[in-house]
Amino acid sequence: MELVRKMVEYGLALRAENKLKIRQPLAELKMNAEHLSRELLEVMAEELNVKKVSFAEFVEEGEQWARKEEGAVKVWLNIMVDEELKKEGLVREIVRTINQMRKEQGLTIDDRIKIKYQTEDKDLVSIFASYEKEIKNSVLASEINLVSDLSSEELNVGDGKIRLILEKV
Template identity: 30%
Template structure:
């Protein structure tokens, strides 16, 4: 990484190189590693991170936790040297952070905040399905109403209120309105009944 950074951020690259290797010679005087060797190491890192993803997804499936449900963290034995494992694992596994530890594991405990974020993801999925059923184009903006018709514990409504901006952004909602005259459907979300009403925005 220091080799790549050197032409663009020379001082940062120099500091990183000395801290990581202990070599007193300047990184700017070093020869580049042969391209074939770099490619081989990148491939090895990618194979390793893919194995971590597969193992963690298997753990999710075993515990019956959907991928749309965010989790706090994943712990893995090694971090990539040539590939950014953090970005790949947080995206592929829907976790908040990556921790290095002795063996691969998932933090399966769900805080109320994580649970509500998972509910929000379910709402977004159902609204997207409703958009498609209504015959809207993928770039059509909408007016939307979300009503929890049968509440279990109030968490679904709380999740909607807490994440209304994210729901709006991901479903191209311009306005939340009461009873828009358009497509109307009711779906089940975590044993609660959610009524979705939407129409194409006049904006």
């Protein structure tokens, strides 16, 4: 278990060094410890928000891989964010932002909401359209509507700006 903690620590350090938020999913972490159970690999993947954890003695280094090692422990993190991973990261940012607003408005875990949003960011509009069901389920929303003008605080989500209003149903 100590080895798993150390590898997670290294993975988090690599994320920080490369300015990758934990909410941004990444493709893979490779490590040189092969005798770990499937359950421990799943814990590592969840803690580091990576799709896959695998074993490797050596990884060809380049722009795609960041490496951290100490003694016999070696960890490589795939730091490339493709379009699909970027979209998943934006969904998580949107969900986090809405849940923070729910908390600030004193809404409970049982309260359902309607969401109105306004943005000029094409990526955010696309995310709301493509991942509407997932966002609704994650934040207990019955409706999500794009509107042309909202008089609410402008928030930063990913590289874009958005205005949101939550209404209790």
